[in-house]
Amino acid sequence: xxxxxxxxxxxxSGFVRRLRANGHEVNVWNRSAAKARALEADGxxxxxxxxxxxxxxxxxxxxxxxxxxxxAVLEPLALSIPTTAWIVDHTTTAVTPTxxxxxxxxxxxxxxxxxxxxxxxxxxxxxxGLMLVSGQKSRxxxxxxxxxxxTGNVVYLGEAPERAAAFKLxxxxxxxxxxxxxxxxxxxxxxxxxxxxxAFSLFKHFNPxxxxxxxxxxxxxxxxxxPSFEVAMARKDVRLMIEEAGRGGxxxxxxxxxxxxxxxxxxxxxxxLDATAAARAPx
Numbered sequence: 001x002x003x004x005x006x007x008x009x010x011x012x013s014g015f016v017r018r019l020r021a022n023g024h025e026v027n028v029w030n031r032s033a034a035k036a037r038a039l040e041a042d043g044x045x046x047x048x049x050x051x052x053x054x055x056x057x058x059x060x061x062x063x064x065x066x067x068x069x070x071x072a073v074l075e076p077l078a079l080s081i082p083t084t085a086w087i088v089d090h091t092t093t094a095v096t097p098t099x100x101x102x103x104x105x106x107x108x109x110x111x112x113x114x115x116x117x118x119x120x121x122x123x124x125x126x127x128x129g130l131m132l133v134s135g136q137k138s139r140x141x142x143x144x145x146x147x148x149x150x151t152g153n154v155v156y157l158g159e160a161p162e163r164a165a166a167f168k169l170x171x172x173x174x175x176x177x178x179x180x181x182x183x184x185x186x187x188x189x190x191x192x193x194x195x196x197x198x199a200f201s202l203f204k205h206f207n208p209x210x211x212x213x214x215x216x217x218x219x220x221x222x223x224x225x226x227p228s229f230e231v232a233m234a235r236k237d238v239r240l241m242i243e244e245a246g247r248g249g250x251x252x253x254x255x256x257x258x259x260x261x262x263x264x265x266x267x268x269x270x271x272x273l274d275a276t277a278a279a280r281a282p283x
Contacts, residue, residue: 001146002027004057006050006073007091008035011117012063014124015090015150017042019061022127022149027053051080063090067097078108086111088143090131092168099162102135113139114161116168117151128152134163180254188241191248218276227274234275235262 001024005016008030019026020043029050030036036046047053050073054060060081064070070091074081081087087110093101098114105112119129131151133140140156147154157163182200189199218224238259245252265271265278 001025001058002056004029004050004053004060004085005044005063006030006053006060007063007065007069008039009063010121011090011119011124013039014121015061015063016044017125018127018150020044022146027055027057029053051077054080054082054085057082057085060085060087061090062087066091067093067101071101074105081110083109086113086139086143088113088115088147090115090117092116092172093165095162095165095169098165099160102161111139112161113143114164115143115147115154116164118168118171119151123151130155132157132164132167134158134165134167135161177254184241184245184252184254187250187252188245188248191245191250193248215276215279218274219279222280224270224273224277227272229275230271231262231265231273231275231278232271234278235259235266238262 003019003024004027005012005019006029008016008028012028012030013035016026016028016039026039026044027047028036028039028044029047029052033046033048036044040046045053054077062070062073064073070089070093074087087105089112093114093116102112102114113133113135115131115133117124117129117131119131123129127150129151130153131147132155133143133147134157136159137156140154144154157167185199186196189196238255241255242252242259262275262278265273270277
């Protein structure tokens with residue numbers, strides 16, 4: 001198959017090399033032309049104009065930065081992309097713009113599938129990791145053999161075409177939230193005079209991630225009346241963290257937001273409920 005691939009940064013270049021290894025012809029374009037030209041060593045053909053890269057393409061793949069970048073690249077090509085060439089977008093984008101974009105391209109008679117990934121550049125090169133797909137099941141089924149060769153594990157999330165965008169944000173929110181928490185641990189350690197390596201050595205013995213599925217299940221169930229850790233006590237611990245960091249002249253970034261979440265639960269009269277009650281979505 002001949003594929004036009006737009007966006008050859010760290011992820012895109014790995015995808016292109018993987019597609020070449022899988023035997024596809026690949027035309028590439030990138031806003032920074034040197035990154036596209038670098039892939040000619042792998043047998044890709046680089047173009048300075050995305051419209052020119054479409055020549056003969058049976059499918060268009062994208063790996064760009066955000067919604068604005070996707071639209072900036074694709075909209076000028078509205079009349080150039082063949083109706084037979086499916087568009088497969090691996091970009092992490094927001095839910096509402098994704099739904100609007102897919103509807104817009106469908107109205108033009110084009111097939112647009114959003115397929116964001118939980119992968120790093122090495123995964124893209126090796127064809128490992130996780131790819132999310134939503135939209136018409138028949139489209140998922142048609143793409144699946146090729147997508148599996150790009151990622152190894154493809155998860156179908158339902159008919160609504162924007163659902164993959166939502167689930168990608170759920171995952172990234174968790175990953176980035178963990179980074180924020182580790183940042184606060186590091187700052188609190190600095191405030192109390194404990195080196196980062198020593199503070200983080202705790203996680204060789206204590207894995208907070210093990211509790212995530214159970215706590216998620218409790219939030220989902222809505223049953224908070226048999227607490228293992230009360231809202232009021234959780235809020236007290238957050239206060240201790242913030243106060244101790246302050247004594248050391250350090251500001252925490254994540255925990256004040258967590259404090260606000262618990263304060264809202266207390267204001268609802270939920271002090272004696274399980275701490276997971278604070279994580280409920282507003283009614």
